[in-house]
Every structure is written in structure tokens, then in C-alpha cells.
Amino acid sequence: MHYFKYKNSELYAEDVPVSKIVEKAGTPLYIYSHKTFLQHLNAYKNAFNGYNHTICFALKANSNSAILRLLAKNGSGADVVSGGELFLALKAGIPAKKIVYAGVGKTDDEIAYALKSRILMFNVESADELKAINRVAARLGVNAPIALRVNPDIDPKTHPYISTGLKESKFGIPIEDALEHYRFAKKLSNIEILGIHKHIGSQITKIRPFVDALKKVLVLADNLQRSGINIKHLDVGGGLGIDYNNDSPPNPEDLSKAILPLLKKYNFNLIIIEPGRSIAGNAGILVTKALYLKHHPKKEFVIVDAGMNDLIRPSLYNSFHNIVPVRKNSRKKVNVDIVGPICESGDFLGKNRKINRVMQGELLAVMSAGAYGFTMSSTYNSRPRPAEVLVKGNKFFIIREREEYSDLDRRIKMPEFLK
Numbered sequence: 461m462h463y464f465k466y467k468n469s470e471l472y473a474e475d476v477p478v479s480k481i482v483e484k485a486g487t488p489l490y491i492y493s494h495k496t497f498l499q500h501l502n503a504y505k506n507a508f509n510g511y512n513h514t515i516c517f518a519l520k521a522n523s524n525s526a527i528l529r530l531l532a533k534n535g536s537g538a539d540v541v542s543g544g545e546l547f548l549a550l551k552a553g554i555p556a557k558k559i560v561y562a563g564v565g566k567t568d569d570e571i572a573y574a575l576k577s578r579i580l581m582f583n584v585e586s587a588d589e590l591k592a593i594n595r596v597a598a599r600l601g602v603n604a605p606i607a608l609r610v611n612p613d614i615d616p617k618t619h620p621y622i623s624t625g626l627k628e629s630k631f632g633i634p635i636e637d638a639l640e641h642y643r644f645a646k647k648l649s650n651i652e653i654l655g656i657h658k659h660i661g662s663q664i665t666k667i668r669p670f671v672d673a674l675k676k677v678l679v680l681a682d683n684l685q686r687s688g689i690n691i692k693h694l695d696v697g698g699g700l701g702i703d704y705n706n707d708s709p710p711n712p713e714d715l716s717k718a719i720l721p722l723l724k725k726y727n728f729n730l731i732i733i734e735p736g737r738s739i740a741g742n743a744g745i746l747v748t749k750a751l752y753l754k755h756h757p758k759k760e761f762v763i764v765d766a767g768m769n770d771l772i773r774p775s776l777y778n779s780f781h782n783i784v785p786v787r788k789n790s791r792k793k794v795n796v797d798i799v800g801p802i803c804e805s806g807d808f809l810g811k812n813r814k815i816n817r818v819m820q821g822e823l824l825a826v827m828s829a830g831a832y833g834f835t836m837s838s839t840y841n842s843r844p845r846p847a848e849v850l851v852k853g854n855k856f857f858i859i860r861e862r863e864e865y866s867d868l869d870r871r872i873k874m875p876e877f878l879k
């Protein structure tokens with residue numbers, strides 16, 4: 461569900477015509493819907509209502525500070541994977557006690573920053589990392605709250621690049637080694653064991669992998685209990701898919717209905733959920749302008765002003781994003797590739813799309829671009845990053861200015877001999 465709908469053939473973001481926003485903010489442009497974000501966050505809140513829970517929004521999906529503030533004001537916590545994300549989460553007003561910190565490569569500086577900020581817990585991904593956290597905590601004279609991220613070896617049946625819970629994955633600790641790692645953690649002077657964490661992948665469109673993975677984790681919880689290690693927090697990760705192309709993924713309620721009953725005989729005092737895509741994905745679109753039309757003997761191209769530097773998902777994962785005209789028309793349907801201006805053959809937003817013929821200068825909307833869109837953008841080909849706009853009802857707000865050419869060499873220092 462989202463609030464990007466047509467009214468009289470015009471695409472609206474909530475109550476504002478997309479074309480009107482573009483007049484002010486230009487293209488390429490990310491547009492987000494306030495109401496959609498709230499709706500998705502509330503769906504999680506309602507689904508887990510019966511259990512003490514914290515929803516830790518995964519910042520990697522979207523870390524615009526205005527979006528984070530909006531989520532913070534409505535009770536969201538954060539799942540962070542870097543010092544930068546921790547900084548943004550705290551700055552947006554997300555309480556430290558609602559922040560969990562995952563990632564396989566935390567540095568000493570990042571660990572110290574998180575300890576000083578008093579986050580809820582580290583989701584630890586290796587024995588070496590446990591040692592590092594223990595060492596930094598000892599230096600600071602504090603105890604470090606941790607969960608171990610276990611890898612349950614479950615296939616989430618999604619794209620291999622976004623599967624994280626398989627044996628061959630770099631993430632987490634193999635579940636068969638977890639008990640031993642917990643025992644090791646228990647011996648460390650400045651480590652406080654709080655929880656278990658798992659996250660098996662992203663854009664998961666079936667409930668089954670979540671249940672299978674959780675069952676394995678609960679067997680581990682039983683074994684830990686028997687070994688005198690008490691687990692207070694259960695972090696089930698994120699991963700719920702969204703509708704990109706007439707997919708019908710489960711919703712947060714389906715998820716909670718499948719997993720909460722499994723927890724009845726356990727005494728966890730908190731369940732943590734780390735959704736990213738299912739909160740942000742359908743809450744944003746990328747608007748782009750058709751620059752040129754090009755006919756090759758075997759292909760027709762629409763060349764637009766947004767490229768893989770603005771939205772890399774199609775190029776990187778061959779992901780499908782629906783692409784629709786901002787103003788509907790009744791021209792003949794044609795088969796086209798919608799491609800960006802970047803000098804790479806892999807720079808496309810959509811291939812073999814049957815759409816009403818597009819005219820030069822017209823606007824297209826790339827749907828479901830609110831998650832892993834702007835956060836994965838770059839300035840490749842020295843293209844300044846796009847602007848971002850938040851729509852609330854009949855108002856819209858520029859929440860990130862478009863970068864300028866001068867941003868491209870802002871941090872450059874010219875050696876004296878080259879001046």
C-alpha cells in the first residue's frame with residue numbers, strides 16, 4: 461500500500477501532483493510519502509502489539525535525516541551498521557536504547573562511539589569482534605551489551621546478493637558454532653550477553669524461511685538456557701519483501717502471527733524487528749525526465765536523466781521497478797529499454813518494458829524506490845546526487861538539496877606543486 465496514485469491521469473504523491481513538485485525541485489528527484497511511511501511503521505507496531513517489542517528501522521534502506529526524524533517521532537528505533545549510521549540515528553532523535561548495531565567489520569573507533577552512546581546492543585558477527593568489543597569496553601570501563609548474530613543456514617529464496625543466512629555467507633556465526641561462541645563470550649570480563657540475533661536476507665516473499673530460521677534459533681536458545689546462559693532479547697532481523705512487480709509478500713501481521721506463537725514458552729523480555737525495505741520501499745519514487753528517444757534496428761531506447769548512479773538496483777541485482785508515466789496518455793504501446801546517461805552498458809532502469817510511447821521531455825516515475833535508492837547512490841560519471849522531497853498531505857518539503865558541481869570536489873586538496 462502506498463499513496464502514489466493517479467487522479468485524472470496525473471500521478472500524485474498524496475495530494476500533490478508529481479509534476480508540480482518537479483517544477484520546483486527538478487529531476488532526477490526522489491519523492492517520499494509521509495503517510496506511507498507512517499502506515500508501514502504502524503503496521504509493524506500493531507502486528508507486534510501483544511509483545512514487548514522495538515522496531516529498529518534499518519537505516520541502510522533510507523537514512524535521510526528528515527525521514528529518520530519522522531520515524532523517531534513515531535517511536536521507531538534503529539538498526540545501524542556503521543558509525544555514520546549511528547551518528548545519523550542519534551542526531552535524528554532515535555534513543556540510544558532503541559539502537560542495535562550489526563555488521564561484520566566494526567572498527568575500534570566505531571565500537572567506542574557506540575559504547576559511549578550506550579546503545580541497546582551490538583549484534584556481533586565473529587569471535588574476533590567479541591574480543592575487540594571486550595577490549596574497547598574494558599578500556600572505557602564499561603560493559604558491552606551484546607547479542608550474537610547467528611547464521612541459521614536457511615535459504616530465504618531471494619536474490620543471492622541479498623541472501624545473508626546461508627552457510628557460505630560472510631554474515632553471522634554458523635549456528636552449530638554458536639554455543640561455543642556464547643561460552644567464550646561469557647568468560648569475557650566486559651561483555652554482557654543480552655540476546656540472539658538473526659537476519660537471513662532481504663526481499664523475502666514467503667513466511668516459511670522466517671519460521672524455519674526462528675525454529676533453529678529457538679533450539680539454540682534452549683541449549684543456551686541449559687548451559688546457564690540466559691537470553692533476554694530476541695532480534696529476528698528484517699527482510700520482509702515488498703510488492704515490486706505484482707508480488708504478494710506477507711505483511712507484518714502475517715509475520716507476527718507466524719512467529720509470536722512460537723515464543724510462548726520462552727521468557728524473552730523484548731523482541732526486536734529490523735525492517736528496512738518494508739517500511740521505506742513503497743514510500744518513495746524516483747522521478748526522471750525523458751531526454752532522448754533512440755531507435756536502433758533491434759531496440760528502442762528511452763534515455764532518461766536518472767541513471768545507475770541514482771538508482772543502482774536494476775544494474776546490480778537486475779531488480780524490477782515498475783516505471784510509469786507521470787501523466788497518463790493513450791498513445792500506442794511500444795517495447796522499450798529505459799536507460800540512463802551513464803557510460804556503462806549496465807546502466808538501465810528497465811528493460812523490455814511495454815509502455816505507451818514516451819515523448820521527449822516527459823516525466824516517468826520509477827516506483828518502489830524509497831529503500832536502497834538514494835542510500836546506494838553515487839556520483840559516478842561526476843553526476844551530483846539528486847534532491848529528495850517529502851510530501852505530507854497537500855504540502856511538500858525539500859528534505860535534501862540537489863548536489864551542485866562544487867560538491868564534487870569539496871574535499872579535494874590540491875598539492876602545492878600542482879597549483
Ligand code: LLP
Nearest residue numbers: 518562659662663698699734735736737832
Ligand atoms: N537487518 C540486517 C542485519 C540487515 O543486514 C538488513 C539488510 C536489514 C536488517 C534490513 O533488511 P530489509 O528489511 O530491508 O530487507 N541493497 C539490497 C538490500 C540489502 C539488504 C542488506 N541488509 C537491495 O537493494 O535489495
